[in-house]
Amino acid sequence: MTEHFPFGLLFETEALELITQVRRAKPGALIVSSVRDVIESERGSSRDVHICTLLDQYFDLVMVHGDERVVALRASFPLIDQIAVPLVYTGYVVAPPVPARPHDGPPLLVGAIGGGRVGQELLSALAAAHHKLVPYWPHEMLLFRGAFDQNTGFSFAEGDMLRVHTFDRVEYRKVLTEAAGVICLGGYNSVLESLSMSLPTLVYKRTFLGGNREQALRVELFAASGLVRSFEEVDLVADRLAPVLHEHFSTGHVTTTGIDFHGADNACHILLTACVSRQPSK
Incomplete structure (x- = not known):
């Protein structure tokens, strides 16, 4: 799994070499690109085309750590339709919320x-x-x-x-x-x-x-x-x-009902399911 690569191209040569060696050693390995909800895109430039090419050539899956209903990846990466490998949203990765407690004093x-x-x-x-x-x-x-x-x-x-x-x-x-x-x-x-x-x-x-x-x-x-x-x-x-x-x-209220904040658990389930599906049937 890579973090942000290839949406960010720092250490491109080294990352691709590592993926290539993994493929040689274990051809059935699952190669995943992990990216946050928002990335910096050059909005359809040759760099974005190159990112899509790398994803299709080297990766099996893209996991976006966000909720498409709130922020879709295409809002910051408009060439998303050119990505051929599966792309899934995990929900936001945050620690489980702690129950609110009354505060002794003013707001x-x-x-x-x-x-x-x-x-x-x-x-x-x-x-x-x-x-x-x-x-x-x-x-x-x-x-x-x-x-x-x-x-x-x-x-x-x-x-x-x-x-x-x-x-x-x-x-x-x-x-x-x-x-x-x-x-x-x-x-x-x-x-x-x-x-x-x-x-x-x-x-x-x-x-x-x-x-x-x-x-x-x-x-x-x-x-x-x-x-x-x-x-x-x-x-x-x-x-x-x-x-x-x-x-x-002073009015103090925000509605977050329906937003998926279970990104860590969802990501684990997505990865386990993908790995099981790649195992040869007995």
Whole structure:
């Protein structure tokens, strides 16, 4: 199984050589391309044609870790009909949601930037918006610095119902059980973990260096489905962001009924079924 390849062509030579050696050693091996819900496509370019050719030549199956009813792969890869090998959606791969718990106090908003290599400007903007908003709409805010955000120079004055923690996954998931809403970047894990717990989610559509639009595409597609609301860099000032926070979270509800969040279990079933079907009959 490959992760993202050949939709991303990094280490193409090495990956193809490995697949070729596997085929020689075990001709009946199942070769699977595993890809997230949104990819960066050049929208019908020769590169996309090449990706389709590699899939048909080297792979037996494509597993898309998403729900076609929410975001279809063709939305970010329009040449999907040129892929001849079977393509299946597994549903979203997220940890099983933890049951919600009542929060002792005013509504709790959680801001996070995942790993934290980028996005510190979001935390700074949330802190400023919180201080502006809290006198008019009492709420608590807990900001999670990224796991890799140790020496960026960003600092936050705690107090006035604002707390700042370094990201810890166990603590983060525990906090989500009491949260009234989440503000995050548009990464797969950040968005899906929040939605899997039916939390109102506000997503910062950040511009990334190098023109990488995976997160922007995901945010646009999820927003079009009504699952999240987004804001952009121009909104990272307290006077603009505070009203957005109040409007989105004071009513507090999101409907995720019908979305498949069982991607891990479904993927296991798909792989086992495919492997059994390739075994020679006795």
